[in-house]
Amino acid sequence: MSNIGSYEERIENFDWSISEEELGYKEGDVINIGWYCSDRICAQGKGDRPALLWENSTGEEKSYTYDDLRVCSNGIGAFLRSLGLKEGDRICLFMDRIPELYIGLLGILKIGAIAQPLFSAFGDESLFVRLENAGTSAVITQRKHASKLHKILDRLPDLKHIIIVDYDETRPLKEKEVAFSMDARRQDQLEIFPTRAESPSLLHYTSGTTGMPKGVQHVHYSLISQYLTAKWVLDITEDDIYWCTADPGWVTGTSYGIIAPWALGVTQVVLDSGFSAENWYRFIQKYRVTVWYSAPTAIRSLMKAGEEIVKQFDLSCLRHLVSVGEPLNAEAVTWSEKVFGLPFLDSYWQTETGSIMITNFPGMKIKPGSMGKTFPGIVGTVVDPQTYEPLQEPGRIGLIAFRPGWPAMMRTYWKNEETYQGKFKNGWYMPGDRARIDPQGYFWFIGRDDDVINTAGHLVSPFEVESVLLEHPAVAESAVVSKPDEINMEVVKAFVTLKPGFAVSEELELEIMNFIRKKLSSLAMPQEIEYVDSLPKTRSGKIMRRLLHAKEWGEEIGDTSTLEND
Amino acid sequence: MDDLKDVILEYVIAEYADEDDKVTFDTPLISGGLVDSFSMVSLKRFLEMKYKITIPDAEATPEAFDSVNKIVELVRRFIS
Numbered sequence: 001m002s003n004i005g006s007y008e009e010r011i012e013n014f015d016w017s018i019s020e021e022e023l024g025y026k027e028g029d030v031i032n033i034g035w036y037c038s039d040r041i042c043a044q045g046k047g048d049r050p051a052l053l054w055e056n057s058t059g060e061e062k063s064y065t066y067d068d069l070r071v072c073s074n075g076i077g078a079f080l081r082s083l084g085l086k087e088g089d090r091i092c093l094f095m096d097r098i099p100e101l102y103i104g105l106l107g108i109l110k111i112g113a114i115a116q117p118l119f120s121a122f123g124d125e126s127l128f129v130r131l132e133n134a135g136t137s138a139v140i141t142q143r144k145h146a147s148k149l150h151k152i153l154d155r156l157p158d159l160k161h162i163i164i165v166d167y168d169e170t171r172p173l174k175e176k177e178v179a180f181s182m183d184a185r186r187q188d189q190l191e192i193f194p195t196r197a198e199s200p201s202l203l204h205y206t207s208g209t210t211g212m213p214k215g216v217q218h219v220h221y222s223l224i225s226q227y228l229t230a231k232w233v234l235d236i237t238e239d240d241i242y243w244c245t246a247d248p249g250w251v252t253g254t255s256y257g258i259i260a261p262w263a264l265g266v267t268q269v270v271l272d273s274g275f276s277a278e279n280w281y282r283f284i285q286k287y288r289v290t291v292w293y294s295a296p297t298a299i300r301s302l303m304k305a306g307e308e309i310v311k312q313f314d315l316s317c318l319r320h321l322v323s324v325g326e327p328l329n330a331e332a333v334t335w336s337e338k339v340f341g342l343p344f345l346d347s348y349w350q351t352e353t354g355s356i357m358i359t360n361f362p363g364m365k366i367k368p369g370s371m372g373k374t375f376p377g378i379v380g381t382v383v384d385p386q387t388y389e390p391l392q393e394p395g396r397i398g399l400i401a402f403r404p405g406w407p408a409m410m411r412t413y414w415k416n417e418e419t420y421q422g423k424f425k426n427g428w429y430m431p432g433d434r435a436r437i438d439p440q441g442y443f444w445f446i447g448r449d450d451d452v453i454n455t456a457g458h459l460v461s462p463f464e465v466e467s468v469l470l471e472h473p474a475v476a477e478s479a480v481v482s483k484p485d486e487i488n489m490e491v492v493k494a495f496v497t498l499k500p501g502f503a504v505s506e507e508l509e510l511e512i513m514n515f516i517r518k519k520l521s522s523l524a525m526p527q528e529i530e531y532v533d534s535l536p537k538t539r540s541g542k543i544m545r546r547l548l549h550a551k552e553w554g555e556e557i558g559d560t561s562t563l564e565n566d
Numbered sequence: 567m568d569d570l571k572d573v574i575l576e577y578v579i580a581e582y583a584d585e586d587d588k589v590t591f592d593t594p595l596i597s598g599g600l601v602d603s604f605s606m607v608s609l610k611r612f613l614e615m616k617y618k619i620t621i622p623d624a625e626a627t628p629e630a631f632d633s634v635n636k637i638v639e640l641v642r643r644f645i646s
Contacts, residue, residue, distance in 0.1 A: 057598040096599070121602065144584035274599035276628055301603075301628075456604075487603070506615045513608045514581060522604035 002362035004232035014376035016407055019228035030194040031220045033201055034109035037262035038069040050267045053287055054099050057273035062099055069103055069262065075185035076107025083161050083178065085138055087112030087193050090203060092131060092139040094118050097272035100165040100182050101248055102258050104140050109201055112193030116203040119249030120145055125468055125519040128152040129212050130205045131159060134414060142166050150174060197221035203414055204251045206351040207452055207461035215414030216351045223263060225355035225408035229375055230260030233347060234291055235320050235362045242268045243284070244293040250458065251351040252324055256293055277305035281313040288317040295325035297456035299332045299344055300487045310339050320362065322347055325457020326489045327445040330369030346371050350431050354408030358443050371435065371443040379403035382435050388426035394439040397446050401428035451545050453482040455490050460524050462545060468519045469494060472512055474502040479535050479543045483528065483552040494526035495535060495548055504531045570641065575634045577612060591635045596628040606631050613637065619644040
């Protein structure tokens, strides 16, 4: 029997108080995620239980019990306080997937500060806009990533400390750097800041069509959703070995790669390494992974690696597979059922929702290619794009819409309340995706409702890439759209006009690609650059990305009445 | 041709390695997390441009790009 039991009965009798009661929380109580994920489990007599089994690409291994989580996060919290950092301060985690990243997040939350995890592959410009917007006071990082910070330090007046977690005395500390060793600073006691339900907890940056990335602000009460969705959708029990493959630089890696599994007291495993099918299967076999939460891009890459390699490993330990990040194609579901004897179940949510919204539940009839049904307590539908009224006829395509009010929903965009308010129409929260609902109530994903590019489950803002392209000396104008990709669903493509004196060449194309990769990230790097004489524009001079997008996807161009020089 | 290994190693270090990364001819690039699947596209582009070859997408696998030595092996096949 799965944790959720009967989906229909749960829908009938649902109330978020189920989660509150299981977590021992009552309205008005102190609620601190850092405490719930470590001290609470220890107080239940489970301090010796393994919390984190970690391995990196060189085969180095580390393990931490729940008591280790408790004393290490206490040590981090105390160290941050010793630097003068306090509740409400934004503290960035900018690291590879090392234990300090996972446990550091708990330490930040324990002192009431706001954790701001950023993907360690970000280039200096991506890093700058996010740290500048958040007014970040400190960054916890590794020596090898600190150089990116030093390039932008003079533009970040609020940044007081760069905390180096792997200092080894072979190189002197630089400006604003301070050394910290997590394992050497274990501390049994820490006064945990009494955060309440609405106290800010995390700031995750996400990309939009226009403007710079937005800081999605979550609160400690998000735990209520994250705990219960992990229990009912990921079906996690205390005896499981759980592997979430997402990087905590993205929301899946925090909601379901740190908070939910540790609030549930489960043992989770982390592989800090690049992708290789052989390495992943070896890892599952070695640690006897039972519950696996991964992404469609990874699943399609495993499919590409073939079925023969699967036979070299004993993967009989797996019992439940769930996917997130992009729509999971039907072929991937049927392939996993054939190869692992288990289907990957799709789940749908986003940075702003903070927790799973629509999913295929354990025990439910799976329709390969569908997103599944709404989580109990979540009121979701598709609405008309003009009126924002729910579409009554099954099968009609509309915009996905949710009634606000679930615990993990974002509370605002950092310093951008106007954009936050713009996400609500007719009383619905609009995540910006299109879908249809079939007669049995299953949602089917259609696509984004804007120009944001979803590449391998990560959102890339065309505006952000275009802005940096214009910083390249050869680029006069640019337009960035998605193009189809077999593995990543979409990848970035740039259309570029050159300034006088610059000629089209392979060297220039590679130079521009690397320019974007280093400034922003590899995800944002155009996989293809097409040089054009001019870009399609409206008569008011706005670049019409829509036409370029339609060309890449082989779609109808649609209305071109506003096109300049038509 | 003799310096092919050195040229590729030098390029990988200059373009993809962080300050403290120690990269040798056998360092796992893809499985080690130094070069991700997105960055592999720019590395492939460099090899094609530098050695005037075309590497079919089917041959440009994470396994074939997983170390400088493996990349050299791949490039040599297409040069010859």
